[in-house]
Amino acid sequence: MPEEINHPVQGSKYDKIFRENMHNTLPGIIKHVLHLNVNTVEELADDVQFTKERKTDLLKKVRDNKGNRYVLHVEYQTDNYPEMAFRMAEYSIMLQRKHKLPVKQFVIYIGPAKANMATSITTKDFRFRYNLTELSAVNYKLFLKSDLVEEKMLAILSNLASESTESVLAQVVQEIETHTSTLEQGRYFRQLRILLQLRNLNKKAIKDMALVGKIFKEEKDILYRRGEIKGEIKGEIKGEIKGIEKGRYEEAMEIALELKKEGLATEFIAKITKLSIEEIQAL
Structure with missing residues:
Protein backbone atom coordinates (compact mmCIF):
# COMPACT_ATOMS: atom_id res chain seq x y z
CA MET A 1 0.00 0.00 0.00
CA PRO A 2 1.47 3.40 -0.97
CA GLU A 3 2.22 5.77 1.87
CA GLU A 4 -0.02 8.80 2.22
CA ILE A 5 1.76 11.94 1.09
CA ASN A 6 -0.09 14.11 3.60
CA HIS A 7 0.36 11.75 6.51
CA PRO A 8 2.35 13.55 9.26
CA VAL A 9 5.11 10.94 9.30
CA GLN A 10 5.40 10.86 5.52
CA GLY A 11 5.27 14.67 5.34
CA SER A 12 8.15 14.87 7.76
CA LYS A 13 10.27 12.80 5.33
CA TYR A 14 9.86 15.42 2.63
CA ASP A 15 10.65 18.17 5.14
CA LYS A 16 13.77 16.28 6.20
CA ILE A 17 15.04 16.03 2.62
CA PHE A 18 14.57 19.73 1.93
CA ARG A 19 16.20 20.64 5.25
CA GLU A 20 19.15 18.29 4.59
CA ASN A 21 19.74 19.80 1.17
CA MET A 22 18.82 23.40 1.96
CA HIS A 23 22.35 24.78 1.95
CA ASN A 24 23.07 23.53 -1.56
CA THR A 25 19.62 24.12 -3.09
CA LEU A 26 19.08 27.62 -1.66
CA PRO A 27 20.78 29.62 -4.47
CA GLY A 28 18.76 27.83 -7.13
CA ILE A 29 15.52 28.13 -5.17
CA ILE A 30 16.04 31.88 -4.69
CA LYS A 31 16.87 32.42 -8.35
CA HIS A 32 14.57 30.04 -10.23
CA VAL A 33 11.61 29.60 -7.88
CA LEU A 34 11.36 32.80 -5.84
CA HIS A 35 12.78 35.08 -8.56
CA LEU A 36 14.63 37.25 -6.04
CA ASN A 37 17.85 39.21 -6.54
CA VAL A 38 19.78 38.45 -3.38
CA ASN A 39 23.40 39.44 -2.75
CA THR A 40 24.01 38.18 0.80
CA VAL A 41 22.40 35.61 3.07
CA GLU A 42 22.74 35.36 6.87
CA GLU A 43 21.68 32.51 9.11
CA LEU A 44 18.74 32.95 11.47
CA ALA A 45 17.45 30.57 14.12
CA ASP A 46 14.60 28.68 12.49
CA ASP A 47 12.46 28.28 15.61
CA VAL A 48 9.61 30.71 16.28
CA GLN A 49 7.85 30.81 19.62
CA PHE A 50 4.06 30.75 19.60
CA THR A 51 2.18 29.01 22.40
CA LYS A 52 4.57 26.21 21.53
CA GLU A 53 7.79 26.28 19.55
CA ARG A 54 7.56 25.64 15.81
CA LYS A 55 10.36 25.43 13.27
CA THR A 56 10.25 27.14 9.91
CA ASP A 57 11.46 25.29 6.82
CA LEU A 58 13.77 28.12 5.78
CA LEU A 59 14.57 31.37 7.53
CA LYS A 60 17.34 33.73 6.39
CA LYS A 61 18.27 37.36 6.73
CA VAL A 62 19.09 38.62 3.24
CA ARG A 63 20.22 41.76 1.44
CA ASP A 64 19.08 42.28 -2.15
CA ASN A 65 20.89 43.93 -5.05
CA LYS A 66 19.43 47.31 -4.04
CA GLY A 67 20.72 47.08 -0.49
CA ASN A 68 17.36 46.29 1.09
CA ARG A 69 17.49 43.97 4.10
CA TYR A 70 14.66 41.65 5.05
CA VAL A 71 13.83 38.27 6.51
CA LEU A 72 13.21 35.57 3.91
CA HIS A 73 10.77 32.96 5.18
CA VAL A 74 9.97 29.86 3.07
CA GLU A 75 7.69 26.91 3.80
CA TYR A 76 7.45 23.75 1.67
CA GLN A 77 3.93 22.34 1.44
CA THR A 78 2.78 18.96 0.13
CA ASP A 79 -0.97 19.51 0.56
CA ASN A 80 -3.45 22.36 0.20
CA TYR A 81 -3.72 23.35 3.84
CA PRO A 82 -6.94 25.39 4.16
CA GLU A 83 -5.59 27.73 6.85
CA MET A 84 -2.15 28.38 5.38
CA ALA A 85 -2.79 32.14 5.20
CA PHE A 86 -3.41 32.26 8.94
CA ARG A 87 -0.34 30.14 9.67
CA MET A 88 1.84 32.43 7.55
CA ALA A 89 0.31 35.53 9.14
CA GLU A 90 1.23 34.18 12.58
CA TYR A 91 4.79 33.61 11.43
CA SER A 92 4.98 37.06 9.85
CA ILE A 93 3.91 38.93 12.95
CA MET A 94 6.24 36.98 15.25
CA LEU A 95 9.21 37.34 12.88
CA GLN A 96 8.70 41.08 12.46
CA ARG A 97 8.48 41.49 16.20
CA LYS A 98 11.61 39.41 16.82
CA HIS A 99 13.91 40.70 14.06
CA LYS A 100 12.55 44.24 13.53
CA LEU A 101 12.81 43.79 9.76
CA PRO A 102 10.33 43.41 6.89
CA VAL A 103 9.43 39.79 6.20
CA LYS A 104 9.04 38.36 2.71
CA GLN A 105 7.21 35.02 2.75
CA PHE A 106 6.85 32.21 0.23
CA VAL A 107 5.09 28.88 0.28
CA ILE A 108 6.60 26.50 -2.29
CA TYR A 109 4.02 23.89 -3.15
CA ILE A 110 5.50 20.48 -4.01
CA GLY A 111 2.39 18.29 -3.89
CA PRO A 112 0.98 16.24 -6.79
CA ALA A 113 -2.22 18.28 -7.23
CA LYS A 114 -2.54 21.95 -8.19
CA ALA A 115 -2.04 24.50 -5.43
CA ASN A 116 -5.28 26.23 -4.47
CA MET A 117 -4.60 27.67 -1.02
CA ALA A 118 -5.80 31.13 -0.11
CA THR A 119 -2.86 33.55 -0.08
CA SER A 120 -4.42 36.51 1.71
CA ILE A 121 -6.54 37.60 4.63
CA THR A 122 -8.71 40.68 4.23
CA THR A 123 -10.95 42.03 6.96
CA LYS A 124 -12.04 45.53 7.91
CA ASP A 125 -9.04 46.07 10.17
CA PHE A 126 -6.45 43.61 8.89
CA ARG A 127 -4.81 42.77 5.58
CA PHE A 128 -2.18 40.16 4.91
CA ARG A 129 -0.75 38.22 1.97
CA TYR A 130 2.08 35.82 1.22
CA ASN A 131 3.50 34.48 -2.04
CA LEU A 132 2.49 31.05 -3.30
CA THR A 133 4.55 29.34 -5.98
CA GLU A 134 4.75 25.80 -7.37
CA LEU A 135 7.97 23.92 -8.00
CA SER A 136 6.19 22.25 -10.92
CA ALA A 137 6.13 25.61 -12.73
CA VAL A 138 9.93 25.77 -13.02
CA ASN A 139 11.57 24.31 -16.13
CA TYR A 140 13.43 21.16 -15.13
CA LYS A 141 16.45 22.11 -17.26
CA LEU A 142 17.26 24.98 -14.89
CA PHE A 143 17.84 22.47 -12.10
CA LEU A 144 19.71 19.94 -14.23
CA LYS A 145 22.19 22.65 -15.23
CA SER A 146 23.26 23.08 -11.62
CA ASP A 147 26.63 21.79 -10.44
CA LEU A 148 25.00 20.44 -7.27
CA VAL A 149 23.35 17.03 -7.12
CA GLU A 150 20.84 18.18 -4.50
CA GLU A 151 19.57 20.81 -6.91
CA LYS A 152 19.60 18.44 -9.89
CA MET A 153 17.17 16.14 -8.06
CA LEU A 154 14.59 18.95 -7.93
CA ALA A 155 14.16 18.46 -11.69
CA ILE A 156 11.86 15.53 -10.88
CA LEU A 157 9.42 17.90 -9.13
CA SER A 158 9.58 20.67 -11.73
CA ASN A 159 8.00 21.31 -15.12
CA LEU A 160 9.03 18.49 -17.46
CA ALA A 161 7.51 20.24 -20.50
CA SER A 162 7.34 17.65 -23.31
CA GLU A 163 9.85 15.30 -21.69
CA SER A 164 8.68 12.03 -20.17
CA THR A 165 9.15 11.50 -16.47
CA GLU A 166 11.37 8.48 -17.10
CA SER A 167 13.60 10.46 -19.44
CA VAL A 168 14.20 13.18 -16.85
CA LEU A 169 14.56 10.60 -14.12
CA ALA A 170 17.22 8.80 -16.15
CA GLN A 171 19.13 12.07 -16.52
CA VAL A 172 18.98 12.68 -12.77
CA VAL A 173 20.19 9.15 -12.03
CA GLN A 174 23.06 9.59 -14.47
CA GLU A 175 24.07 12.83 -12.75
CA ILE A 176 24.03 11.11 -9.36
CA GLU A 177 26.18 8.24 -10.63
CA THR A 178 28.60 10.58 -12.40
CA HIS A 179 29.13 13.17 -9.67
CA THR A 180 28.94 11.21 -6.40
CA SER A 181 30.78 8.38 -4.68
CA THR A 182 29.23 4.97 -4.07
CA LEU A 183 28.49 5.85 -0.45
CA GLU A 184 26.92 9.18 -1.39
CA GLN A 185 24.74 7.51 -3.99
CA GLY A 186 22.98 5.52 -1.29
CA ARG A 187 21.83 8.72 0.37
CA TYR A 188 20.76 10.41 -2.86
CA PHE A 189 18.82 7.40 -4.16
CA ARG A 190 17.03 7.16 -0.82
CA GLN A 191 15.99 10.80 -1.15
CA LEU A 192 15.02 10.30 -4.78
CA ARG A 193 12.69 7.41 -3.90
CA ILE A 194 10.87 9.62 -1.41
CA LEU A 195 10.62 12.55 -3.83
CA LEU A 196 9.18 10.25 -6.50
CA GLN A 197 6.20 9.64 -4.25
CA LEU A 198 5.28 13.31 -4.67
CA ARG A 199 4.72 12.48 -8.34
CA ASN A 200 2.89 9.24 -7.52
CA LEU A 201 5.74 7.15 -8.90
CA ASN A 202 6.94 3.84 -7.55
CA LYS A 203 8.93 0.96 -9.02
CA LYS A 204 5.81 -0.52 -10.66
CA ALA A 205 5.11 2.74 -12.52
CA ILE A 206 8.60 2.90 -14.04
CA LYS A 207 8.91 0.73 -17.15
CA ASP A 208 12.69 0.95 -17.58
CA MET A 209 13.84 -1.99 -15.46
CA ALA A 210 17.49 -0.91 -15.57
CA LEU A 211 16.41 2.42 -14.10
CA VAL A 212 14.32 0.67 -11.45
CA GLY A 213 17.33 -1.45 -10.50
CA LYS A 214 19.50 1.60 -9.94
CA ILE A 215 16.98 3.65 -7.96
CA PHE A 216 15.49 0.92 -5.82
CA LYS A 217 18.53 -1.27 -5.23
CA GLU A 218 19.09 0.53 -1.92
CA GLU A 219 15.80 -0.80 -0.53
CA LYS A 220 17.76 -3.85 0.60
Whole structure:
Protein backbone atom coordinates (compact mmCIF):
# COMPACT_ATOMS: atom_id res chain seq x y z
CA MET A 1 0.00 0.00 0.00
CA PRO A 2 1.47 3.40 -0.97
CA GLU A 3 2.22 5.77 1.87
CA GLU A 4 -0.02 8.80 2.22
CA ILE A 5 1.76 11.94 1.09
CA ASN A 6 -0.09 14.11 3.60
CA HIS A 7 0.36 11.75 6.51
CA PRO A 8 2.35 13.55 9.26
CA VAL A 9 5.11 10.94 9.30
CA GLN A 10 5.40 10.86 5.52
CA GLY A 11 5.27 14.67 5.34
CA SER A 12 8.15 14.87 7.76
CA LYS A 13 10.27 12.80 5.33
CA TYR A 14 9.86 15.42 2.63
CA ASP A 15 10.65 18.17 5.14
CA LYS A 16 13.77 16.28 6.20
CA ILE A 17 15.04 16.03 2.62
CA PHE A 18 14.57 19.73 1.93
CA ARG A 19 16.20 20.64 5.25
CA GLU A 20 19.15 18.29 4.59
CA ASN A 21 19.74 19.80 1.17
CA MET A 22 18.82 23.40 1.96
CA HIS A 23 22.35 24.78 1.95
CA ASN A 24 23.07 23.53 -1.56
CA THR A 25 19.62 24.12 -3.09
CA LEU A 26 19.08 27.62 -1.66
CA PRO A 27 20.78 29.62 -4.47
CA GLY A 28 18.76 27.83 -7.13
CA ILE A 29 15.52 28.13 -5.17
CA ILE A 30 16.04 31.88 -4.69
CA LYS A 31 16.87 32.42 -8.35
CA HIS A 32 14.57 30.04 -10.23
CA VAL A 33 11.61 29.60 -7.88
CA LEU A 34 11.36 32.80 -5.84
CA HIS A 35 12.78 35.08 -8.56
CA LEU A 36 14.63 37.25 -6.04
CA ASN A 37 17.85 39.21 -6.54
CA VAL A 38 19.78 38.45 -3.38
CA ASN A 39 23.40 39.44 -2.75
CA THR A 40 24.01 38.18 0.80
CA VAL A 41 22.40 35.61 3.07
CA GLU A 42 22.74 35.36 6.87
CA GLU A 43 21.68 32.51 9.11
CA LEU A 44 18.74 32.95 11.47
CA ALA A 45 17.45 30.57 14.12
CA ASP A 46 14.60 28.68 12.49
CA ASP A 47 12.46 28.28 15.61
CA VAL A 48 9.61 30.71 16.28
CA GLN A 49 7.85 30.81 19.62
CA PHE A 50 4.06 30.75 19.60
CA THR A 51 2.18 29.01 22.40
CA LYS A 52 4.57 26.21 21.53
CA GLU A 53 7.79 26.28 19.55
CA ARG A 54 7.56 25.64 15.81
CA LYS A 55 10.36 25.43 13.27
CA THR A 56 10.25 27.14 9.91
CA ASP A 57 11.46 25.29 6.82
CA LEU A 58 13.77 28.12 5.78
CA LEU A 59 14.57 31.37 7.53
CA LYS A 60 17.34 33.73 6.39
CA LYS A 61 18.27 37.36 6.73
CA VAL A 62 19.09 38.62 3.24
CA ARG A 63 20.22 41.76 1.44
CA ASP A 64 19.08 42.28 -2.15
CA ASN A 65 20.89 43.93 -5.05
CA LYS A 66 19.43 47.31 -4.04
CA GLY A 67 20.72 47.08 -0.49
CA ASN A 68 17.36 46.29 1.09
CA ARG A 69 17.49 43.97 4.10
CA TYR A 70 14.66 41.65 5.05
CA VAL A 71 13.83 38.27 6.51
CA LEU A 72 13.21 35.57 3.91
CA HIS A 73 10.77 32.96 5.18
CA VAL A 74 9.97 29.86 3.07
CA GLU A 75 7.69 26.91 3.80
CA TYR A 76 7.45 23.75 1.67
CA GLN A 77 3.93 22.34 1.44
CA THR A 78 2.78 18.96 0.13
CA ASP A 79 -0.97 19.51 0.56
CA ASN A 80 -3.45 22.36 0.20
CA TYR A 81 -3.72 23.35 3.84
CA PRO A 82 -6.94 25.39 4.16
CA GLU A 83 -5.59 27.73 6.85
CA MET A 84 -2.15 28.38 5.38
CA ALA A 85 -2.79 32.14 5.20
CA PHE A 86 -3.41 32.26 8.94
CA ARG A 87 -0.34 30.14 9.67
CA MET A 88 1.84 32.43 7.55
CA ALA A 89 0.31 35.53 9.14
CA GLU A 90 1.23 34.18 12.58
CA TYR A 91 4.79 33.61 11.43
CA SER A 92 4.98 37.06 9.85
CA ILE A 93 3.91 38.93 12.95
CA MET A 94 6.24 36.98 15.25
CA LEU A 95 9.21 37.34 12.88
CA GLN A 96 8.70 41.08 12.46
CA ARG A 97 8.48 41.49 16.20
CA LYS A 98 11.61 39.41 16.82
CA HIS A 99 13.91 40.70 14.06
CA LYS A 100 12.55 44.24 13.53
CA LEU A 101 12.81 43.79 9.76
CA PRO A 102 10.33 43.41 6.89
CA VAL A 103 9.43 39.79 6.20
CA LYS A 104 9.04 38.36 2.71
CA GLN A 105 7.21 35.02 2.75
CA PHE A 106 6.85 32.21 0.23
CA VAL A 107 5.09 28.88 0.28
CA ILE A 108 6.60 26.50 -2.29
CA TYR A 109 4.02 23.89 -3.15
CA ILE A 110 5.50 20.48 -4.01
CA GLY A 111 2.39 18.29 -3.89
CA PRO A 112 0.98 16.24 -6.79
CA ALA A 113 -2.22 18.28 -7.23
CA LYS A 114 -2.54 21.95 -8.19
CA ALA A 115 -2.04 24.50 -5.43
CA ASN A 116 -5.28 26.23 -4.47
CA MET A 117 -4.60 27.67 -1.02
CA ALA A 118 -5.80 31.13 -0.11
CA THR A 119 -2.86 33.55 -0.08
CA SER A 120 -4.42 36.51 1.71
CA ILE A 121 -6.54 37.60 4.63
CA THR A 122 -8.71 40.68 4.23
CA THR A 123 -10.95 42.03 6.96
CA LYS A 124 -12.04 45.53 7.91
CA ASP A 125 -9.04 46.07 10.17
CA PHE A 126 -6.45 43.61 8.89
CA ARG A 127 -4.81 42.77 5.58
CA PHE A 128 -2.18 40.16 4.91
CA ARG A 129 -0.75 38.22 1.97
CA TYR A 130 2.08 35.82 1.22
CA ASN A 131 3.50 34.48 -2.04
CA LEU A 132 2.49 31.05 -3.30
CA THR A 133 4.55 29.34 -5.98
CA GLU A 134 4.75 25.80 -7.37
CA LEU A 135 7.97 23.92 -8.00
CA SER A 136 6.19 22.25 -10.92
CA ALA A 137 6.13 25.61 -12.73
CA VAL A 138 9.93 25.77 -13.02
CA ASN A 139 11.57 24.31 -16.13
CA TYR A 140 13.43 21.16 -15.13
CA LYS A 141 16.45 22.11 -17.26
CA LEU A 142 17.26 24.98 -14.89
CA PHE A 143 17.84 22.47 -12.10
CA LEU A 144 19.71 19.94 -14.23
CA LYS A 145 22.19 22.65 -15.23
CA SER A 146 23.26 23.08 -11.62
CA ASP A 147 26.63 21.79 -10.44
CA LEU A 148 25.00 20.44 -7.27
CA VAL A 149 23.35 17.03 -7.12
CA GLU A 150 20.84 18.18 -4.50
CA GLU A 151 19.57 20.81 -6.91
CA LYS A 152 19.60 18.44 -9.89
CA MET A 153 17.17 16.14 -8.06
CA LEU A 154 14.59 18.95 -7.93
CA ALA A 155 14.16 18.46 -11.69
CA ILE A 156 11.86 15.53 -10.88
CA LEU A 157 9.42 17.90 -9.13
CA SER A 158 9.58 20.67 -11.73
CA ASN A 159 8.00 21.31 -15.12
CA LEU A 160 9.03 18.49 -17.46
CA ALA A 161 7.51 20.24 -20.50
CA SER A 162 7.34 17.65 -23.31
CA GLU A 163 9.85 15.30 -21.69
CA SER A 164 8.68 12.03 -20.17
CA THR A 165 9.15 11.50 -16.47
CA GLU A 166 11.37 8.48 -17.10
CA SER A 167 13.60 10.46 -19.44
CA VAL A 168 14.20 13.18 -16.85
CA LEU A 169 14.56 10.60 -14.12
CA ALA A 170 17.22 8.80 -16.15
CA GLN A 171 19.13 12.07 -16.52
CA VAL A 172 18.98 12.68 -12.77
CA VAL A 173 20.19 9.15 -12.03
CA GLN A 174 23.06 9.59 -14.47
CA GLU A 175 24.07 12.83 -12.75
CA ILE A 176 24.03 11.11 -9.36
CA GLU A 177 26.18 8.24 -10.63
CA THR A 178 28.60 10.58 -12.40
CA HIS A 179 29.13 13.17 -9.67
CA THR A 180 28.94 11.21 -6.40
CA SER A 181 30.78 8.38 -4.68
CA THR A 182 29.23 4.97 -4.07
CA LEU A 183 28.49 5.85 -0.45
CA GLU A 184 26.92 9.18 -1.39
CA GLN A 185 24.74 7.51 -3.99
CA GLY A 186 22.98 5.52 -1.29
CA ARG A 187 21.83 8.72 0.37
CA TYR A 188 20.76 10.41 -2.86
CA PHE A 189 18.82 7.40 -4.16
CA ARG A 190 17.03 7.16 -0.82
CA GLN A 191 15.99 10.80 -1.15
CA LEU A 192 15.02 10.30 -4.78
CA ARG A 193 12.69 7.41 -3.90
CA ILE A 194 10.87 9.62 -1.41
CA LEU A 195 10.62 12.55 -3.83
CA LEU A 196 9.18 10.25 -6.50
CA GLN A 197 6.20 9.64 -4.25
CA LEU A 198 5.28 13.31 -4.67
CA ARG A 199 4.72 12.48 -8.34
CA ASN A 200 2.89 9.24 -7.52
CA LEU A 201 5.74 7.15 -8.90
CA ASN A 202 6.94 3.84 -7.55
CA LYS A 203 8.93 0.96 -9.02
CA LYS A 204 5.81 -0.52 -10.66
CA ALA A 205 5.11 2.74 -12.52
CA ILE A 206 8.60 2.90 -14.04
CA LYS A 207 8.91 0.73 -17.15
CA ASP A 208 12.69 0.95 -17.58
CA MET A 209 13.84 -1.99 -15.46
CA ALA A 210 17.49 -0.91 -15.57
CA LEU A 211 16.41 2.42 -14.10
CA VAL A 212 14.32 0.67 -11.45
CA GLY A 213 17.33 -1.45 -10.50
CA LYS A 214 19.50 1.60 -9.94
CA ILE A 215 16.98 3.65 -7.96
CA PHE A 216 15.49 0.92 -5.82
CA LYS A 217 18.53 -1.27 -5.23
CA GLU A 218 19.09 0.53 -1.92
CA GLU A 219 15.80 -0.80 -0.53
CA LYS A 220 17.76 -3.85 0.60
CA ASP A 221 20.85 -1.88 1.55
CA ILE A 222 21.61 -2.59 5.19
CA LEU A 223 22.61 1.01 5.87
CA TYR A 224 19.11 2.19 4.98
CA ARG A 225 16.91 -0.52 6.47
CA ARG A 226 13.95 1.48 7.71
CA GLY A 227 13.49 1.71 11.43
CA GLU A 228 16.71 -0.14 12.19
CA ILE A 229 19.63 2.06 11.26
CA LYS A 230 19.52 5.80 10.87
CA GLY A 231 22.42 7.62 9.43
CA GLU A 232 23.64 10.06 6.87
CA ILE A 233 26.38 9.22 4.41
CA LYS A 234 28.19 11.91 2.45
CA GLY A 235 31.77 11.28 1.40
CA GLU A 236 32.15 9.24 4.56
CA ILE A 237 29.83 7.90 7.19
CA LYS A 238 29.10 10.86 9.45
CA GLY A 239 27.55 10.98 12.85
CA GLU A 240 26.33 8.08 14.86
CA ILE A 241 24.55 5.12 13.28
CA LYS A 242 22.19 3.58 15.77
CA GLY A 243 22.49 -0.13 16.31
CA ILE A 244 20.21 -3.04 15.87
CA GLU A 245 17.49 -3.87 18.36
CA LYS A 246 18.58 -6.22 21.10
CA GLY A 247 18.35 -9.84 20.13
CA ARG A 248 18.60 -9.31 16.35
CA TYR A 249 21.80 -11.34 16.15
CA GLU A 250 21.31 -12.68 12.64
CA GLU A 251 20.48 -9.22 11.32
CA ALA A 252 23.57 -7.82 13.01
CA MET A 253 25.73 -10.49 11.39
CA GLU A 254 24.24 -9.70 7.98
CA ILE A 255 24.96 -6.02 8.43
CA ALA A 256 28.50 -6.72 9.56
CA LEU A 257 29.12 -8.86 6.49
CA GLU A 258 27.87 -6.16 4.13
CA LEU A 259 29.94 -3.46 5.81
CA LYS A 260 32.99 -5.70 5.76
CA LYS A 261 32.55 -6.13 2.01
CA GLU A 262 32.57 -2.34 1.72
CA GLY A 263 35.99 -2.33 3.34
CA LEU A 264 35.00 -0.57 6.56
CA ALA A 265 37.17 -1.01 9.65
CA THR A 266 36.43 -3.93 11.98
CA GLU A 267 36.30 -1.60 14.98
CA PHE A 268 33.75 0.61 13.25
CA ILE A 269 31.59 -2.40 12.31
CA ALA A 270 31.75 -3.66 15.88
CA LYS A 271 30.65 -0.28 17.17
CA ILE A 272 27.47 -0.05 15.10
CA THR A 273 26.46 -3.74 15.17
CA LYS A 274 27.38 -4.42 18.81
CA LEU A 275 29.14 -7.61 17.69
CA SER A 276 32.55 -8.58 19.00
CA ILE A 277 35.67 -8.06 16.90
CA GLU A 278 36.22 -11.84 16.93
CA GLU A 279 32.75 -12.46 15.45
CA ILE A 280 33.36 -9.94 12.70
CA GLN A 281 36.80 -11.29 11.87
CA ALA A 282 35.31 -14.77 11.53
CA LEU A 283 32.93 -13.64 8.77
